[in-house]
Amino acid sequence: MTDVKLFRNVAILGHGNCGKTTLAEAMLFSTGKTNRLGKVDDGSSTMDFEPEEIKKQVSISAAFNHYTWKKHEIFLADTPGDDNFLNEAKFVAHISDSVLFCIGAATSVKNQTTKYTDFIEERKIPTIICITRMDRERANFANVIQGIKDNLPLKPAITFVPIGSETNFRGVVNVINQKAYVFDDKGKAKESEIPEDMKDEIAAFRESLMEQVAETEDELIEKFLEEGELTDEDLVNGLKAGVLSGEICPVSVTAAYNNQGVDLLLDMINDLLPAPDDCPLRAGTDPKSKDVVERVPKPDAPFSAQVFKTMADPFAGRLTLFRVFSGTLSGDSFYNSTRDVNERFGQIFILEGKNQKPVDSVGPGAIAAVAKLKETVTGDTLCDENSPIIYEPLRPITPVIAYAVTARKGDEEKLFSSITKMLDEDLTLRLTRESQTKEILISGVGQVHLEVLGEKIKRKYGVEMELHTPKVPYKETLKGRARVQGKHKKQSGGRGQFADTWIEIEPLPRGGGYEFVDKIVGGVIPKTYIPAVDKGIQEAMEKGVIAGYPMVDVKVQLVDGSFHAVDSSELAFKIACSLAFKKAAAEANPVLLEPIMNITIRVPEDCVGDVMGDLNSRRGRVMGMDSEPRNEVINAQVPMAEIQKYAADLTSFTGGRGAFEVSFSHYEEVPGQLAEKIIEAAKSEE
Ligand SMILES: Nc1nc2c(ncn2[C@@H]2O[C@H](COP(=O)(O)OP(=O)(O)OP(=O)(O)O)[C@@H](O)[C@H]2O)c(=O)[nH]1
Ligand SMILES: [Mg+2]
Known part of the structure; x- marks a missing residue:
């Protein structure tokens, strides 16, 4: 069995379209896991394998694989970067030991980028920053680094510097060992001389890297002050410690589409990201005593794992994905401590894109799956019944958009049983019945989220879902x-x-x-x-x-x-x-009443004016404001009728930087003129 020190559990995160899946493909190809470099654009990606992903050329679901590189075994997760599927990234971040944070070299830090760094910040997850798509037009390394420093909570440490950019991107310099690497026609790094005109720049980068690393440890800062120098070994060890504590994020540079820089990144993952047993222990509670308990991430410790994803398959049944935190799982059953039941399964699998590879056992760091569990749902803890633990539950993103859903005549039962199956798979969906309007409402994270749901249901269960703007339950x-x-x-x-x-x-x-x-x-x-x-x-x-x-x-x-x-x-x-x-x-003197909603809106400071103005035009009332480290929080009350399309509108006028939550507050009289229109509409409908 592989020594736990050689395991890595890595999630790729970053904003939409920045090249995450392409990077994952190049990593799998470089390590010999796949025999051709999969492409998102022609549907040959092993990680974007769902028909909806192939059609749209975006990732919709998190996908998993594992590879071996220089004796290390890496469990890799690729996540979507589209806001509609943010929850996939959130849950994967929750169970991962480390992150590869991708930022496009040309697009730099985008508005949505901080939504993903929030997940990293929450647990200070050890992170390597990867500047992707360095070969693209307008790729600009210095610009991206500045963007990170100005806008993100991550502290970049420049460990690699690109040689050339855009179509001229041809290699990188390793700031630690002061060696240049030029890519061959397969993208592999070949050691070479640092170009003359980069020597001063690289020396300066090394100087600031030493300072940055020295600051993380007292011993190192003493040595640095005394000797004015740190060895390569000091730098690597210092970086490793800084990465683990979340204080430093080393920077790598790639053009994964051409497989460039990827082998160096693979080394970096082995060298700088933590093994499962380097990471801080995850606390849980003992279901009986309610005491806080911890499990050591060693193969011989009692088994514990958390379910972070469920996939509905009309033929194979449900597939339950879990991350092993401690111990080793083998055999054909485990205990679900969240539900207090024993569950039996046929076979343990490791995921390889859409394929599942049967294995006899899995240990700490592994992402594994079993099929056809009866009671287990996403978020549950699985463990050794004799050493029970329940890990912190997963908190899904709250849905913000609701549509009335109907089926074609005669398909009602089939549609609603299909939607119910999809609810297991996606905790950000909600199905409710509005008692007054008698409509069935489906709520989700965004318009595209619900559209994709419709497509999936059609493909998997052969039934169409029709969406309509819900009726407002006036009184x-x-x-x-x-x-x-x-x-x-x-x-x-x-x-x-x-x-x-x-x-x-x-x-x-x-x-x-x-x-x-x-x-x-x-x-x-x-x-x-x-x-x-x-x-x-x-x-x-x-x-x-x-x-x-x-x-x-x-x-x-x-x-x-x-x-x-x-x-x-x-x-x-x-x-x-x-x-x-x-x-x-x-x-x-009868009057019409309308539902008024509480709305909490989070936006960066520069959007506050726009949000206020917009709320005003929606007959909203601002109730109060708060400040959070990166956002202003606006609490307001707005009529339901005015915010049925708010998700799309807020995205458009904040450039995707806003988020909001709504809940019902109370009923209020509809102002005269509007009431007349509603009454007229109701009468004509009758
Ligand atoms: N030129 C060039 N194009 C790239 C590179 N990496 C990705 N691309 C292209 O950029 C587009 C997006 O790439 P993806 O890998 O799907 O990006 P992603 O971050 O996984 O996107 P989402 O999962 O939808 O958030 C595709 O058309 C890729 O072919 C690169 O290194 N160079
Ligand atoms: Mg992707």
């Missing part, structure tokens, strides 16, 4: 009072019908619902009919008098009436008071 209420009579009388041969009621209605405070008071004295309406009166009013309230929306916040008092010994009945009283209620409601 109606009263602002005035009224006292009216409702009388129902029918005499058409045989037994007649008779009921006579007098009611008084008045508004209740917002949220007051419905209140019924029986004020009948002297038995003018017999007690047995009172429940029918109450029920009749409630039924009448289901459809309000102005636009047919439910009525709320009304107090109704039954004050007087009369009955007939033979002709009165429960039904007659229901009809009478229903008539009374409609008449009273129409007289008591």
Whole structure:
């Protein structure tokens, strides 16, 4: 079995389209894992293998593989960089020991980049920065480094400097050993001389690297001050320590499309990123004693792992992906401590893109999978039943966009059972039923997220999902009072019908619902009919008098009436008071109410003005502001009707730097002019 010191668990993160998947392909190719360099553009990538990824040429799901390089075994995860699939990157970051953070040499730091560095910051994950696509037009190394320093919480340490750029990118200089490497036609690095015109620059980079590394350790700073110099060994050891503590991120440079710089990066991963047992121990809780417990990431420790992804497959069943934190898993069952059940499985797999390779056992650092578990879901902890532990649960990104979902006629059952299966796979999806509008709502992270869901469902289960803007659940209420009579009388041969009621209605405070008071004295309406009166009013309230929306916040008092010994009945009283209620409601100044949402918006400071202006145009009310290290937090209340497309709008006017959350707050009266439009629309619909 491989020594745990030789394992690495690495996640590739970075903003969309910066070349993450291409880099992963080049790493797999360079290590001999694949025999051709997979390309995203022609659908030959082993990591972007899902049909939707091939069609769109973007990563949608995190993908996994593993390779061996110079005796080290690396578990590699490639993640999507599109905001719609941010949660994939979040969950992978949560279970990874280290990160390869990609930034495009031409695009530099983008607005979205900080969303990914937030995941790194949360746990100070050891990170190597990789400047990608160095061969592209407008690639500019110095510019990217400045962009990182100015905008990201990562502290870059320049360990590699490109020789040439754009189409002239032809090699790199290693700042530590002061050697130049020029790429051959296969992209492999061949040792060479530092170009004359770069010598001063490289010397200066080495000087600042020494200072930077020295600052991380007292011993090193003493040595540096005394001797004015650090050895290559000091630099590597110091860097390793700085990477582990999250204080330093060494920089590598690649053009993975041409396989350039990739072998040097592979060495760097072996040399500078931590083994599972170098990393700080992950705490969990003992499910019985609730004590904080830890597991040592050694193969002979008790087994523990966390499920971070579930994949729904219509044929193979569910595939559960987990990261092993401690111990060794073999055999055919494990204990799920989160659900307190034992689960059996057939075979342990290691993932190789879309393929699964059967293995007998997996140890610390591994990303592995088993199929067809019954109860286990994403986030659960799996462990040795005799040494139970529950790791911190995964917190999915909250959905911010909702659509009403419908199926084609006759497909309803099939569609909703398919969506339910996809809910297991994707914790950022939510399916709810709006009780008033009776619509089924599907919520997700963004428009594209839900569109891709539709495509996947169609491919996997052969059923179409139709999305519509949801109806706003308006309500109606009263602002005035009224006292009216409702009388129902029918005499058409045989037994007649008779009921006579007098009611008084008045508004209740917002949220007051419905209140019924029986004020009948002297038995003018017999007690047995009172429940029918109450029920009749409630039924009448289901459809309000102005636009047919439910009525709320009304107090109704039954004050007087009369009955007939033979002709009165429960039904007659229901009809009478229903008539009374409609008449009273129409007289008591009825108004339309709309749902008001709480919204919390996070944006960089320079976007605050735009957000405020926009909120104003949406009839929003700012309730307060807060500051976070990189963002301003705006708390506001906005009518639901105004923010149904907010996700796309916020993205467009903040350049993708904004995020928001919404929740229901309360109902409020709709302003007059708008109310007229809504009433008109409701009437024409009817
Ligand atoms: N010239 C050049 N193009 C590259 C390089 N790396 C990637 N590309 C191209 O850039 C585009 C995006 O590459 P991907 O590898 O899909 O980028 P990604 O970061 O995985 O994108 P997402 O997963 O969608 O976030 C593709 O057209 C690649 O062919 C490179 O080193 N040089
Ligand atoms: Mg990708």
